[in-house]
Structure formats: C-alpha cells, structure tokens
Amino acid sequence: MSEPRYDVLIRGGNVIDGTGAAQRQADVAIAGGRIAAVGTVDGEAARVIDATGLAVAPGFIDVHSHDDVALLNNPTLDFKAAQGVTTVVCGNCGLGPAPANERLQQFFQRGVEGILGPVREFAWQSLGEFYEAVRATRPGVNAAFLAPHGSLRVAAMGWERRAPTTDEMATMKAQLAEGMAAGAIGLSTGLMYVPGTFAETDELIELARVAAGFGGLYVSHIRNEGDGLLDSVREAIRIGEESGAPVQISHHKAAARANWGLTQQSLPLIDEARARGVDVTIDAYPYTAASTSLAAIARGGRLVPVFQPADIMVASVKHQHQYEGKRLDEVAEMMDLPVEDATKRLLDEEENAVVAVMFIMDEGDVSRVLQHPTCMIGSDGIPSPTGKPHPRLYGTFPRVLGHYAREERLYSLEEAVRRMTSLPAATFRLTDRGELREGAWADVVIFDPERVAATATYEDPRQYPTGIPYVLVNGEFVVDGGEPIPAGAGQVLARGS
Ligand SMILES: [Zn+2]
Structure with a gap:
C-alpha cells in the first residue's frame, strides 16, 4: 500500500473561499498543513469528509x-x-x-x-x-x-x-x-x-x-x-x-x-x-x-x-x-x-x-x-x-x-x-490565511448554512454553537463531530510583509 496522497479530503461541499466570491461546489484536499487542491480532486486521503450540503470556508x-x-x-x-x-x-x-x-x-x-x-x-x-x-x-x-x-x-x-x-x-x-x-x-x-x-x-x-x-x-x-x-x-x-x-x-x-x-x-x-x-x-x-x-x-x-x-x-x-x-x-x-x-x-x-x-x-x-x-x-x-x-x-x-x-x-x-x-x-497582515486556495494554510471550517446558530445566552452563556461539525487548524481537526478536541496545531503568527 502506498501512502495516501492527502491527509484530509473534504468532498462535495459548497466552497466559500473568503474573498466574497459566490460559493461553488468543490472538493478541498489538504496535505502537510496546507490546502493542496480546490476543485475536482482524485486521489486517496487518510480521512475523507462528506460535506454535501455544507459550506466549506477558511477558518x-x-x-x-x-x-x-x-x-x-x-x-x-x-x-x-x-x-x-x-x-x-x-x-x-x-x-x-x-x-x-x-x-x-x-x-x-x-x-x-x-x-x-x-x-x-x-x-x-x-x-x-x-x-x-x-x-x-x-x-x-x-x-x-x-x-x-x-x-x-x-x-x-x-x-x-x-x-x-x-x-x-x-x-x-x-x-x-x-x-x-x-x-x-x-x-x-x-x-x-x-x-x-x-x-x-x-x-x-x-x-x-x-x-x-x-x-x-x-x-x-x-x-x-x-x-x-x-x-x-x-x-x-x-x-x-x-x-x-x-x-x-x-x-x-x-x-x-x-x-x-x-x-x-x-x-x-x-x-x-x-x-x-x-x-x-x-x-x-x-x-x-x-x-x-x-x-x-x-x-x-x-x-x-x-x-x-x-x-x-x-x-x-x-x-x-x-x-x-x-x-x-x-x-x-x-x-x-x-x-x-x-x-x-x-x-x-x-x-x-x-x-x-x-x-x-x-x-x-x-x-x-x-x-x-x-x-x-x-x-x-x-x-x-x-x-x-x-x-x-x-x-x-x-x-x-x-x-x-x-x-x-x-x-x-x-x-x-x-x-x-x-x-x-x-x-492584520496574516500571510496565507483567510482564503481557501491552493497553497494557503489549511485553516478550515465546515458548517451547515441552514443550521449554524449561537446558542449561548446571557443567562446560560457557556454553550457551544450548533451547525459547525468540523474545524481544522493547519490541517488538523480541532472540532470533530461538533466537539472541540485538543490538537496543539496552532502557531504563533508573526506579522507578514
Ligand atoms: Zn476594549
């Protein structure tokens, strides 16, 4: 068996790329902490997420x-x-x-x-x-x-x-x-x-x-x-x-x-x-x-x-x-x-x-x-x-x-x-962040545009939102199935040029 080509493959989601451009259906592949491809992607991945009906956006x-x-x-x-x-x-x-x-x-x-x-x-x-x-x-x-x-x-x-x-x-x-x-x-x-x-x-x-x-x-x-x-x-x-x-x-x-x-x-x-x-x-x-x-x-x-x-x-x-x-x-x-x-x-x-x-x-x-x-x-x-x-x-x-x-x-x-x-x-001069495109860091959020909502209230504020099943930081899952998990993948970002 050869190594899978990608670490994560997000299939069939509606990509909202962060630039304001209209959303479009596309796969997103991640390798080595960065976005490897956006479009129709072939190839094996260690983990595949079916994002049909979900939005896929930069973190x-x-x-x-x-x-x-x-x-x-x-x-x-x-x-x-x-x-x-x-x-x-x-x-x-x-x-x-x-x-x-x-x-x-x-x-x-x-x-x-x-x-x-x-x-x-x-x-x-x-x-x-x-x-x-x-x-x-x-x-x-x-x-x-x-x-x-x-x-x-x-x-x-x-x-x-x-x-x-x-x-x-x-x-x-x-x-x-x-x-x-x-x-x-x-x-x-x-x-x-x-x-x-x-x-x-x-x-x-x-x-x-x-x-x-x-x-x-x-x-x-x-x-x-x-x-x-x-x-x-x-x-x-x-x-x-x-x-x-x-x-x-x-x-x-x-x-x-x-x-x-x-x-x-x-x-x-x-x-x-x-x-x-x-x-x-x-x-x-x-x-x-x-x-x-x-x-x-x-x-x-x-x-x-x-x-x-x-x-x-x-x-x-x-x-x-x-x-x-x-x-x-x-x-x-x-x-x-x-x-x-x-x-x-x-x-x-x-x-x-x-x-x-x-x-x-x-x-x-x-x-x-x-x-x-x-x-x-x-x-x-x-x-x-x-x-x-x-x-x-x-x-x-x-x-x-x-x-x-x-x-x-x-x-x-x-x-x-x-x-x-x-x-x-x-x-804020954060280089290669904030856009979902090939080569950018793989900070990604996958959410349900119909269901995403805050549930925290003034009376009961310690509540996670609904409709955000997956979040990745530098290609690693920090929210999986709606639950935050420890990953330690964050970086201290220096000001870019
Ligand atoms: Zn203040």
Whole structure:
C-alpha cells in the first residue's frame, strides 16, 4: 500500500473561499498543513469528509480577543474553536501579560486578571518571551499579538497620571520595538482604562510611529464610546494620520441611550478619513450588550452617570459567586445597601476582579456598524473561568452567520465569511490565511448554512454553537463531530510583509 496522497479530503461541499466570491461546489484536499487542491480532486486521503450540503470556508479570524492568558490556561480554547475560529488576535485594549516586571504583575493583581484570567507564573519578561511561552504550550488555534500600551506604560512608569519622562518613553519604545521585532502585529491602546486614560495623544503618536516603522497597526479601544465618541474617533484617526500606522477602531459602538444613533456621525468620520488616504478600519461584535471590568465603569463604586444599575449585570467575580448573573440593583438589595455602597463593597471584596455585562446599545447602531464596508468581526470575549461571561465569548461568529446573515439578511453568507477571513487577514497582515486556495494554510471550517446558530445566552452563556461539525487548524481537526478536541496545531503568527 502506498501512502495516501492527502491527509484530509473534504468532498462535495459548497466552497466559500473568503474573498466574497459566490460559493461553488468543490472538493478541498489538504496535505502537510496546507490546502493542496480546490476543485475536482482524485486521489486517496487518510480521512475523507462528506460535506454535501455544507459550506466549506477558511477558518475565522477573531480580530479582537482577550485570550492571551487563556491560551496558556486552556490551550484548546474550546469556546473559540467551536465557533470556527482558527486564529485569535490578542493583546487588545492595551492589556497583556508582558513586559512582565514587578509593576506589571501588580497590574494583574489589581484587576487585569479579572479580564484576562489568572497568570500561574510569569515565566517571561519581554513581549517576545511571552510569545515563545505561548508557542511552547502548543495552543489549539493560531494566535497573533498586539503590543499592549497599558502594560508597556505600567511596566515603564507605574500608575503615574502624567506624561512619560524622556527615559520612560525610551523604555516604552524599546519594549515595543522588541515586541514588534518578535512579530507583533501592532500597538493596542485602551484609553478608557487606567493607565491608558493618562496618556495624551502625543505620547500615542510617538509610540504608534514605532509600530508603523515595523509595518504595524494602531488598534484602539478609544477614549470614550459614549458622549465623547466623535472626538475619540477623531483622535484615533489623527494618531494614524500623524504616525503613518493603519488604524483599527475596536468594538465600535455608541454606548448609553443618550448617545444612540451617534454611529450615524462616527462612521462618516471614518469614510472621510479613508477618502483622504488614511487607512482606518473597524470591528464589532454582534450584540447590544457590552462587557468590561466593573471597576472601569464604577470607580469607587460610583457608576458612570449615563448607566442605570438595572442595565448592569455582574458577569463574574473571584469569590462571591452568588452575585453572578445579578443586576447591580439586585446586588444592592441582596446586600441591603444603597447601589453605590453595594458596588463599592463588591469591588473591594473582589479585589476589583469583577466583570460586568452592560445592556447599553441600540440595535440600529449595532447593525449599522456591522454593515459598514470596513467592519470585521471581533468577539471581545472575556474568557473568565467562572461565572456568566457575555455570550459573545461562545457565540459571536455563529451569531453573525445565523442571525445577521441568514435571518436578518444584513449581507450574504459570502460577505459575512469575507469579513471573518480575508478582510481581517489582509488588515492584520496574516500571510496565507483567510482564503481557501491552493497553497494557503489549511485553516478550515465546515458548517451547515441552514443550521449554524449561537446558542449561548446571557443567562446560560457557556454553550457551544450548533451547525459547525468540523474545524481544522493547519490541517488538523480541532472540532470533530461538533466537539472541540485538543490538537496543539496552532502557531504563533508573526506579522507578514
Ligand atoms: Zn476594549
């Protein structure tokens, strides 16, 4: 017996190749981790999948993840693989576990671990050493990294509410350059959070210039997504324009009822910038609720005034799990305290590691943003090991396919797939990913276009989607028969040229 020519042969599926081209029936052959052929394929394969009636697409790229630490704690990353996600972009919102000096470790203990999860051991210092640590855990999916401004700033100068000194700036630039040289995709900022909020625009331009020098992006959780939305979008555009870095505005939204409809003005700002040659793109998740650290929206227990306690749900905490799934007004009732005191007590007792889900967006804004020609999909999933994380962690990609493409007809299935594959691969410079063509890496998702759906809810968020029977990463199955399985086939992706 001779060796089979192919590792996997996917027969008779409807290939949606990621470019936006109309689907067509074709076989897909995989060998040595790459796509060997697309078309009518003859030849033996070690494994043959009958994909009749199913869609065969490039694996999805989650451009906005917080899976940096989850990749170490749970390398299978089952909640993403089950959605058809084969690459996660990490290091978003200025947050990440490197460069890991004493101050950075305190930064984690003071609340960041509520978002990213607990780090068992900081077995690295620099950004590049952290990427090596991820590589060594053999993750199930591919990972790419942004160099996080908040972590760079804390490591260099602590929690200082002022501009960096010349020395501190030099330290940040050197650490950033080290990460970029090690393959980082760009620089991320979280300007709503401490310490990002302490940075003036000039500091960010200077750092974005370093990223741009390596061909990297500037990716931003902008300063204010509520009544300051338009100025914050203008600031992001200015940083791109003056630094030369392409700009990605993360999880674009108009937060809080008073600001609903503002995306009708923010999106034209992006169009105008693009018209004068600034490369600006956006991402979004397909839900009307947001989620972040409670400490960021309720400093000292006092909720940002535009939010109502009844609109804020406690998603996860460290210790007192009875509060998970409860709204802040209910927490106050349980504690028999006024809302502000109850919120402060919760934050104190949980050492700030409280994640909240906030019901603060309008459907009109969400669908308007998703339809914008530059909008790709980023889950912003918060991989809390406990509690009730926002359902976007388990449901983002199937919800776009099932709800927004199939049911709401926001766009065609081919267009939905393009926004999850070739558009992010081109924007984030991920070479030979995001397209189903001969020679590309064999990141593949096989799904049922009639059945694909998110089943995760706010009440019961830890549920795999339906209608996604197979997912492959670099030619290896990471979902088989609808079940995520450990494979260790993921790679750490460096920025392409
Ligand atoms: Zn963010």
